[in-house]
Amino acid sequence: xxxxxxxxxxxxxxxxxxxxxxxxxxxxxxxxxxxxxxxxxxxxxxxxxxxxxxxxxxxxxxxxxxxxxxxxxxxxxxxxxxxxxxxxxxxxxxxxxx
Amino acid sequence: xxxxxxxxxxxxxxxxxxxxxxxxxxxxxxxxxxxxxxxxxxxxxxxxxxxxxxxxxxxxxxxxxxxxxxxxxxxxxxxxxxxxxxxxxxxxxxxxxxxxxxxxxxxxxxxxxxxxxxxxxxxxxxxxxxxxxxxxxxxxxxxxxxxxxxxxxxxxxxxxxxxxxxxxxxxxxxxxxxxxxxxxxxxxxxxxxxxxxxxxxxxxxxxxxxxxxxxxxxxxxxxxxxxxxxxxxxxxxxxxxxxxxxxxxxxxxxxxxxxxxxxxxxxxxxxxxxxxxxxxxxxxxxxxxxxxxxxxxxxxxxxxxxxxxxxxxxxxxxxxxxxxxxxxxxxxxxxxxxxxxxxxxxxxxxxxxxxxxxxxxxxxxxxxxxxxxxxxxxxxxxxxxxxxxxxxxxx
Numbered sequence: 001x002x003x004x005x006x007x008x009x010x011x012x013x014x015x016x017x018x019x020x021x022x023x024x025x026x027x028x029x030x031x032x033x034x035x036x037x038x039x040x041x042x043x044x045x046x047x048x049x050x051x052x053x054x055x056x057x058x059x060x061x062x063x064x065x066x067x068x069x070x071x072x073x074x075x076x077x078x079x080x081x082x083x084x085x086x087x088x089x090x091x092x093x094x095x096x097x098x
Numbered sequence: 099x100x101x102x103x104x105x106x107x108x109x110x111x112x113x114x115x116x117x118x119x120x121x122x123x124x125x126x127x128x129x130x131x132x133x134x135x136x137x138x139x140x141x142x143x144x145x146x147x148x149x150x151x152x153x154x155x156x157x158x159x160x161x162x163x164x165x166x167x168x169x170x171x172x173x174x175x176x177x178x179x180x181x182x183x184x185x186x187x188x189x190x191x192x193x194x195x196x197x198x199x200x201x202x203x204x205x206x207x208x209x210x211x212x213x214x215x216x217x218x219x220x221x222x223x224x225x226x227x228x229x230x231x232x233x234x235x236x237x238x239x240x241x242x243x244x245x246x247x248x249x250x251x252x253x254x255x256x257x258x259x260x261x262x263x264x265x266x267x268x269x270x271x272x273x274x275x276x277x278x279x280x281x282x283x284x285x286x287x288x289x290x291x292x293x294x295x296x297x298x299x300x301x302x303x304x305x306x307x308x309x310x311x312x313x314x315x316x317x318x319x320x321x322x323x324x325x326x327x328x329x330x331x332x333x334x335x336x337x338x339x340x341x342x343x344x345x346x347x348x349x350x351x352x353x354x355x356x357x358x359x360x361x362x363x364x365x366x367x368x369x370x371x372x373x374x375x376x377x378x379x380x381x382x383x384x385x386x387x388x389x390x391x392x393x394x395x396x397x398x399x400x401x402x403x404x405x406x407x408x409x410x411x412x413x414x415x416x417x418x419x420x421x422x423x424x425x426x427x428x429x430x431x432x433x434x435x436x437x438x439x440x441x442x443x444x445x446x447x448x449x450x451x452x453x454x455x456x457x458x459x460x461x462x463x464x465x466x467x468x469x470x471x472x473x474x475x476x477x478x479x480x481x482x483x484x485x486x487x488x489x490x491x492x493x
Contacts, residue, residue: 009133009158013174042193043174047158051196052224059157093157 002033003088010048010091014041019088028083030062031074048091059094102448103168103490104456105149106464107136110482112151114169117477121454121468124477130172131163138229138443138486141168145237146490150256152227152242160226162194162242162256175256194256197224197244200263209266212246213275222246222266229443229486231286235293243283247274247300249312262312265298270317270334277301277337277356284442285341289348297351297366302337305353307366318366322355326402339382340442344391352394352421354384354442359396361421372421377408383445387470388453392420395447395455395471397440406437414457416471430474431465438463443486450491458484 004020011017024036038045045051048060054074056062062069065079065087081087104115111129130136134153142148147168153161163172176194199222201209214220225245233239238255248266250259265271274281285299296312299305304319317333327335337356344350353360353369357380360369373379378398387393394417400408407413411434414427438461448454455471458464462481467474 007157009155013158013161042176043161045193046160046195050159051193052198057157057159 001085002028002036002082003085004033004037005088005090006044007091007093009093010044013043013047016041021085028078029075030069030072030078030089033078033082033089034074061092061094063090063092064088101491102450102454103141103146104446104464104466104477105139105141105169105486105488105490106458106478106481106484107138107151107443107486108458108462108482108484109135112136112139112153113478113481115464115477119450121448121450121466126478127169130169131161134161135226136485137226138488140230140232140488141490142232142237142240143234144232148232148237148255150230150232150240152230154226160195160197160224162227164194164256175254176258193258194252197227197242197248197250197259198261199224199248199266200261202263209271211272212281213273215276217275219272222248224248225280228282228284229286231288234288234290241286241288241296243286243298245280245282246276247281247283247303249283249286249298251312262308264308264313265306265315268306268315270303273334274300274303275335285338287341287343287348287351289343290345291348295348295365297341297343299338299341299353301339302356303334304336305338305341305366318362319369320367321362321369322360323358323371324356326356340384342384342386342394344386347391350391350420352384352386354381354396356380356402359384359421372417374417374422374424376415376424381440382442383440383457385445385447385455387455388447388449389451390418390453390470393418393470394421395445396424397445397457399439405439410435410437412436412438412459414455414467414471414474427467427471427474429472430467436461441485443488444484446487446489448489448491454489456487456489458487460484 002022022036101118106113111132114127117124137152139151149165151163164175165172211219227242229243231241242250249262287297289295294311306315307318322336324336339354342352349365351362359373361372381399412431415424438459445457453470455467460483463479464477
């Protein structure tokens with residue numbers, strides 16, 4: 001079970017409270033986690049990754065286990081602690097005013 | 099529905115204001131989509147309880163929301179939560195927030211760049227939906243004017259969007275350039291007498307018309323004169339801020355341009371200036387009285403560098419002669435120390451016997467007049483900055 005933490009705007013959009021828990025098949029990577037997230041919550045498609053390019057949106061960051069994973073390859077394995085559900089994969093909106 | 103429903107888009111959420119036909123007491127809803135930029139909400143003329151809303155964020159992109167009960171509840175049209183996002187044959191199901199430019203050779207042209215502010219080629223990038231224009235007859239058909247400028251259409255209630263690529267591909271698209279607010283397609287006018295005809299306007303490219311339901315387009319900017327571009331009478335490059343039309347007379351168009359208030363009497367084939375005695379002819383919003391096609395409203399703004407009313411006095415100007423002769427409407431509006439702006443989509447009229455006129459400000463006020471502009475009062479005065487105002491009245 002993979003745990004994913006969404007920023008408040010996306011929690012509201014997906015109608016969820018707290019963490020999201022996902023079954024993810026195969027290797028646990030950013031791509032496989034986000035694919036599973038979007039399959040479960042299709043209203044989130046396009047909000048984290050661009051619809052067309054599938055690249056992370058500029059103001060969205062990924063963190064886990066105290067590390068910034070935003071610039072890692074989407075196909076790189078996520079930390080073991082995320083893969084076994086001990087830690088959450090955090091999707092965070094960049095801090096900015098407004 | 100009875101009475102009046104005002105749909106207000108703001109920088110931090112949407113609000114629905116309701117009143118009976120007297121328009122004296124108003125209920126203000128809690129914010130819908132709190133914290134999101136709500137560029138535009140509009141109801142279907144064919145089914146007033148069908149509302150469409152553009153919800154966007156610099157962080158999370160574009161969302162389309164739909165209500166089928168007059169704004170009480172909303173949902174994103176498209177694939178419901180938990181359902182497969184692909185059909186059994188493997189094709190993707192509806193993604194209501196997917197606005198993908200058409201670059202196919204069959205329906206469009208592989209147009210990849212427009213001009214950047216400095217004139218260099220810049221790739222086309224979708225940013226947001228500025229304006230939603232529901233069909234006059236079909237609640238499931240709605241048009242979306244987007245940034246970077248293009249026109250999309252949904253015929254399934256907002257589940258899927260297809261670009262009307264003939265607009266970008268008609269020949270001048272590579273010369274379009276953004277205005278200060280971005281390269282947005284902000285005006286979509288549907289001709290009620292001819293379903294094949296539409297008008298759109300783009301900052302800062304100009305106005306365009308189709309006579310075949312969006313397949314082919316051409317610029318309609320003859321007569322516009324813009325001193326801020328190298329060739330002031332060029333076919334392309336005019337910063338049109340808004341166009342308004344009265345449904346009974348669709349060949350007559352009124353335009354608030356970056357500077358100049360303009361009029362066309364021939365469906366945009368030619369334009370002439372009607373700024374007349376306005377104290378400044380810069381502005382954004384323009385609209386037409388619901389029952390008097392020659393009565394028009396603008397809110398003059400000091401200049402392109404000072405986006406607030408002249409002399410700190412918020413004044414709507416009304417012409418009852420289709421332009422040139424204008425009168426200031428001030429009763430009930432602040433006449434000192436007022437430095438708000440009224441944006442292009444933030445003015446609307448109702449269709450009650452005594453036409454109501456409404457506008458919202460960047461200071462968060464929504465003002466209404468129940469007597470065609472003679473007297474004004476705020477409906478609500480402390481919202482986030484208002485981006486758009488639309489009004490619905492009973493059929």
